Amino acid sequence: MTIDTAISELSAFLGDRLSRSKSDLDAHGASETWYAPAPPDAVAYPESTEEVARILAICTAHGCPVVAFGAGTSLEGQTSAVAGGVTLDFARMNKVLAIHQGDMEAVVQPGLTREELNRELRDTGLFFSVDPGANASLGGMAATRASGTTALRYGTIRENILALEVVLADGRVIRTGSGAKKSAAGYDLTGLFLGSEGTLGIITELTVKLRGQPEAVSAGVCAFGAMSDAVETVVAVIQMGIPMARMEFVDADTVRAVNAYSGTDLPEQPHLFVEFHGSDASAAEDAARFGELAAEVGASDVRTATRTEDRTALWTARHHAYWACLGLKPGATAVVTDVCVPISRLAEAVEETRADIAASHIPGPILGHVGDGNFHAILLVEAGNEADLAEARRLASRMAERALRMGGTITGEHGIGLGKLGYMEAEHGEAWAVMGEIKRTLDPAGILNPGKLVRQN
Amino acid sequence: MTIDTAISELSAFLGDRLSRSKSDLDAHGASETWYAPAPPDAVAYPESTEEVARILAICTAHGCPVVAFGAGTSLEGQTSAVAGGVTLDFARMNKVLAIHQGDMEAVVQPGLTREELNRELRDTGLFFSVDPGANASLGGMAATRASGTTALRYGTIRENILALEVVLADGRVIRTGSGAKKSAAGYDLTGLFLGSEGTLGIITELTVKLRGQPEAVSAGVCAFGAMSDAVETVVAVIQMGIPMARMEFVDADTVRAVNAYSGTDLPEQPHLFVEFHGSDASAAEDAARFGELAAEVGASDVRTATRTEDRTALWTARHHAYWACLGLKPGATAVVTDVCVPISRLAEAVEETRADIAASHIPGPILGHVGDGNFHAILLVEAGNEADLAEARRLASRMAERALRMGGTITGEHGIGLGKLGYMEAEHGEAWAVMGEIKRTLDPAGILNPGKLVRQN
Numbered sequence: 001m002t003i004d005t006a007i008s009e010l011s012a013f014l015g016d017r018l019s020r021s022k023s024d025l026d027a028h029g030a031s032e033t034w035y036a037p038a039p040p041d042a043v044a045y046p047e048s049t050e051e052v053a054r055i056l057a058i059c060t061a062h063g064c065p066v067v068a069f070g071a072g073t074s075l076e077g078q079t080s081a082v083a084g085g086v087t088l089d090f091a092r093m094n095k096v097l098a099i100h101q102g103d104m105e106a107v108v109q110p111g112l113t114r115e116e117l118n119r120e121l122r123d124t125g126l127f128f129s130v131d132p133g134a135n136a137s138l139g140g141m142a143a144t145r146a147s148g149t150t151a152l153r154y155g156t157i158r159e160n161i162l163a164l165e166v167v168l169a170d171g172r173v174i175r176t177g178s179g180a181k182k183s184a185a186g187y188d189l190t191g192l193f194l195g196s197e198g199t200l201g202i203i204t205e206l207t208v209k210l211r212g213q214p215e216a217v218s219a220g221v222c223a224f225g226a227m228s229d230a231v232e233t234v235v236a237v238i239q240m241g242i243p244m245a246r247m248e249f250v251d252a253d254t255v256r257a258v259n260a261y262s263g264t265d266l267p268e269q270p271h272l273f274v275e276f277h278g279s280d281a282s283a284a285e286d287a288a289r290f291g292e293l294a295a296e297v298g299a300s301d302v303r304t305a306t307r308t309e310d311r312t313a314l315w316t317a318r319h320h321a322y323w324a325c326l327g328l329k330p331g332a333t334a335v336v337t338d339v340c341v342p343i344s345r346l347a348e349a350v351e352e353t354r355a356d357i358a359a360s361h362i363p364g365p366i367l368g369h370v371g372d373g374n375f376h377a378i379l380l381v382e383a384g385n386e387a388d389l390a391e392a393r394r395l396a397s398r399m400a401e402r403a404l405r406m407g408g409t410i411t412g413e414h415g416i417g418l419g420k421l422g423y424m425e426a427e428h429g430e431a432w433a434v435m436g437e438i439k440r441t442l443d444p445a446g447i448l449n450p451g452k453l454v455r456q457n
Numbered sequence: 458m459t460i461d462t463a464i465s466e467l468s469a470f471l472g473d474r475l476s477r478s479k480s481d482l483d484a485h486g487a488s489e490t491w492y493a494p495a496p497p498d499a500v501a502y503p504e505s506t507e508e509v510a511r512i513l514a515i516c517t518a519h520g521c522p523v524v525a526f527g528a529g530t531s532l533e534g535q536t537s538a539v540a541g542g543v544t545l546d547f548a549r550m551n552k553v554l555a556i557h558q559g560d561m562e563a564v565v566q567p568g569l570t571r572e573e574l575n576r577e578l579r580d581t582g583l584f585f586s587v588d589p590g591a592n593a594s595l596g597g598m599a600a601t602r603a604s605g606t607t608a609l610r611y612g613t614i615r616e617n618i619l620a621l622e623v624v625l626a627d628g629r630v631i632r633t634g635s636g637a638k639k640s641a642a643g644y645d646l647t648g649l650f651l652g653s654e655g656t657l658g659i660i661t662e663l664t665v666k667l668r669g670q671p672e673a674v675s676a677g678v679c680a681f682g683a684m685s686d687a688v689e690t691v692v693a694v695i696q697m698g699i700p701m702a703r704m705e706f707v708d709a710d711t712v713r714a715v716n717a718y719s720g721t722d723l724p725e726q727p728h729l730f731v732e733f734h735g736s737d738a739s740a741a742e743d744a745a746r747f748g749e750l751a752a753e754v755g756a757s758d759v760r761t762a763t764r765t766e767d768r769t770a771l772w773t774a775r776h777h778a779y780w781a782c783l784g785l786k787p788g789a790t791a792v793v794t795d796v797c798v799p800i801s802r803l804a805e806a807v808e809e810t811r812a813d814i815a816a817s818h819i820p821g822p823i824l825g826h827v828g829d830g831n832f833h834a835i836l837l838v839e840a841g842n843e844a845d846l847a848e849a850r851r852l853a854s855r856m857a858e859r860a861l862r863m864g865g866t867i868t869g870e871h872g873i874g875l876g877k878l879g880y881m882e883a884e885h886g887e888a889w890a891v892m893g894e895i896k897r898t899l900d901p902a903g904i905l906n907p908g909k910l911v912r913q914n
């Protein structure tokens with residue numbers, strides 16, 4: 001068999017860095033969410049770009065599927081090895097290669113996680129801003145076009161990657177971008193690989209932008225009587241141009257889950273979690289303007305935190321919200337939705353989603369990076385319960401359709417993987433076909449993460 | 458002949474919107490800079506996406522080159538019809554189709570210029586931020602990945618375009634992106650068309666981001682004793698994270714030219730032109746911090762302007778700098794360079810460039826968007842003087858090589874066109890070949906702006 005031939009060639013040069021142990025295969029075939037396990041035939045742990053190039057050349061020659069794997073935290077089944085083959089785990093390519101402090105840039109390997117990077121940057125006065133909550137790898141974040149809580153101020157991964165080294169399916173190694181802050185030198189190949197979910201090439205090095213630690217950071221939470229009040233506040237804040245660093249919405253169900261999971265005692269009402277970065281004066285001014293707007297719609301229980309520990313506690317609670325929500329239904333797994341709509345439609349989109357879920361038999365706390373118009377319902381389904389799953393998928397479908405009807409997108413940040421394939425045609429029409437044409441140009445043998453993102457033929 | 462067949466088919470349905478008048482052909486074959494005229498065989502003035510689609514289908518069928526044309530202000534010969542064919546002038550597709558005030562977005566046709574757009578936005582409290590100085594068209598700015606004086610704060614065109622409508626070479630019409638602020642739904646086709654200089658598809662509609670007019674704007678100019686002091690100030694400002702809206706460098710030669718052209722009386726020394734946007738308090742705070750840094754290196758003659766008229770006068774002088782420089786050498790045309798380097802190498806890059814030009818026989822004022830690490834030398838050559846031109850090209854080459862050696866790029870914002878083709882391999886290596894593969898996938902007949910950006914075979 002072709003996969004077997006490839007694997008024996010790989011094993012000849014990778015030695016024990018090619019694993020076929022059941023536990024390894026299972027760990028790499030599992031998913032954070034509801035997707036059925038789909039283990040690969042082998043897991044490779046490359047240590048260099050050259051090894052990755054050699055692996056890809058072999059796999060292309062034998063038609064063996066290759067699935068890149070960072071931290072495995074993606075939510076749409078992106079790392080499932082649905083056609084078998086080899087998973088490339090970047091655990092051993094996780095170094096910071098250079099920190100260019102004066103240029104506010106770092107060069108890193110793809111397996112490095114964002115928390116590891118920020119740990120290394122601790123004493124530099126700089127930080128890497130993209131924050132998807134989960135401790136994702138830089139390669140995985142780049143490959144899913146991740147964003148998270150700070151995109152409002154610092155942009156998504158798209159605004160924070162300057163250059164990539166990429167190995168193409170045939171083993172060629174290319175560099176995209178440069179150390180310059182901007183360039184008009186031809187097609188934006190960096191941008192093309194961002195969000196390509198391992199289907200166009202394998203990222204082996206990234207040059208990332210760093211940000212200066214703000215002089216002052218202040219954070220706050222406030223409770224609202226109604227979800228619509230919270231969302232109205234968000235819309236007003238955006239339209240007034242208050243430079244928020246973070247602005248996260250959680251609904252009452254999410255608060256209940258977070259209180260139980262993290263031992264907090266927030267009132268069980270919709271909340272906004274906010275953060276301001278700037279000079280002492282500007283952060284205070286921004287916080288005051290935000291406070292006024294929130295007060296106008298009757299926000300109460302405003303708690304602020306300026307000490308690092310208090311802020312960390314606050315954001316840890318928010319970052320654990322996903323696991324907290326899972327705890328609402330013991331033994332549950334989740335269908336996680338991820339729509340993003342124009343800000344003027346946000347209130348309507350959230351309200352209609354809320355009503356839909358309220359009328360259904362499954363729980364679905366809502367939370368999100370609402371400053372971008374992006375929110376999630378965590379639809380809780382009992383593992384193996386087909387009725388739950390069908391209902392969750394129906395709700396997810398309605399959310400996706402609603403987002404498209406409102407001029408938005410089916411995924412603000414989680415990507416396509418397996419879960420959103422069914423809506424790609426609706427979102428993109430003929431442009432989806434163009435994605436397929438590009439895919440076939442760069443990966444004619446179709447070995448790179450088959451079954452994901454583009455139309456399957 | 459195939460071009461003739463295409464033109465007669467086009468003329469049958471475009472009527473007098475297909476022009477073959479000599480003056481029209483000449484106007485569209487000319488260039489802002491030193492490139493030899495290369496007129497097309499005809500100029501079409503489409504009025505709708507459908508017409509563009511029909512034109513492209515006809516041109517693909519007959520192998521007739523198609524060159525898109527916005528305002529014709531590009532500097533690298535991008536609109537030269539080097540292989541003849543039809544130029545598509547978007548003068549009649551220049552409408553604002555919608556302004557979504559709440560979402561801070563506008564939908565526009567490609568022929569609209571940025572000044573026209575900002576005029577239409579005057580009463581909304583919003584503005585379109587990308588400002589290349591010239592009154593470029595939105596389609597041209599998108600197609601060249603333009604930036605300009607405000608990229609420092611608001612990003613380049615890449616950060617300010619949400620969605621495109623594009624007609625492909627075969628006449629298919631696709632939509633990329635959506636009205637949502639971010640998306641992870643598959644390959645970033647919007648990004649792929651930005652900077653593609655009309656070689657991958659023709660942009661027929663753009664959804665652009667708008668920004669809120671800042672509450673307060675203050676501007677200033679200050680003179681420095683030495684160029685290195687000005688550049689050092691820039692580097693310090695960036696590293697301290699002072700949120701500048703604009704930070705432009707002009708050297709003493711440029712000041713001399715500007716004084717002569719615009720009637721200003723700036724001392725003939727290197728200057729920085731700066732601008733701050735924010736609340737009254739934050740703009741004042743930022744200006745004060747900038748002032749302190751500049752004073753530390755001995756900046757003098759700091760003039761500030763807060764009234765709109767004064768600021769406009771200041772920026773008009775800056776925006777006219779290109780034409781002012783041309784005035785330094787009567788009858789001259791220019792080879793305009795456009796390198797961008799990591800900020801830590803900026804001082805060195807500018808100094809070495811200055812020394813190179815000083816040792817040459819042609820004038821070359823230096824100016825640029827130094828906050829991004831991006832600067833230009835306007836190398837003045839007498840029209841038709843081969844020795845001048847050879848010298849300018851030698852200097853330009855050295856600048857490009859220097860930028861690459863320093864980890865930068867051969868073009869920060871002007872693009873490739875004809876002028877930078879020769880450095881593409883040096884900048885991108887195998888990635889340039891990948892650009893060619895993508896080009897051939899989307900335009901197999903090679904009709905879209907042939908001779909530009911990708912390797913010619």
Ligand SMILES: Cc1cc2nc3c(=O)[nH]c(=O)nc-3n(C[C@H](O)[C@H](O)[C@H](O)COP(=O)(O)OP(=O)(O)OC[C@H]3O[C@@H](n4cnc5c(N)ncnc54)[C@H](O)[C@@H]3O)c2cc1C
Nearest residue numbers: 070071072073074132136137139140141143146147198203
């Ligand atoms: C609790 C929780 C909260 C989350 N919150 C957010 C959020 O706020 N925002 C957000 O954007 N996401 C969020 N996510 C999703 C997830 O964290 C992101 O999708 C993340 O970017 C995935 O990174 P990873 O390293 O885990 O990638 P993986 O899951 O390992 O891989 C993801 C995809 O990238 C590909 N890939 C990985 N490495 C490479 C490489 N080197 N080259 C090419 N392709 C590669 C894989 O093949 C796969 O297709 C959340 C997840 C969880 C569990």
Ligand SMILES: Cc1cc2nc3c(=O)[nH]c(=O)nc-3n(C[C@H](O)[C@H](O)[C@H](O)COP(=O)(O)OP(=O)(O)OC[C@H]3O[C@@H](n4cnc5c(N)ncnc54)[C@H](O)[C@@H]3O)c2cc1C
Nearest residue numbers: 527528529530531535593594596597598600603604655660
């Ligand atoms: C004085 C002066 C100062 C300048 N300063 C700057 C600056 O600061 N920053 C900067 O970035 N640039 C600058 N430029 C260059 C120029 O203004 C930009 O390149 C601008 O983006 C070109 O826009 P345009 O409408 O004139 O495009 P054109 O010159 O008409 O076309 C440029 C390219 O885009 C393609 N194109 C045009 N319209 C479309 C379309 N609808 N679909 C597909 N392709 C299309 C053309 O085929 C061509 O390849 C300056 C130019 C001058 C003369």
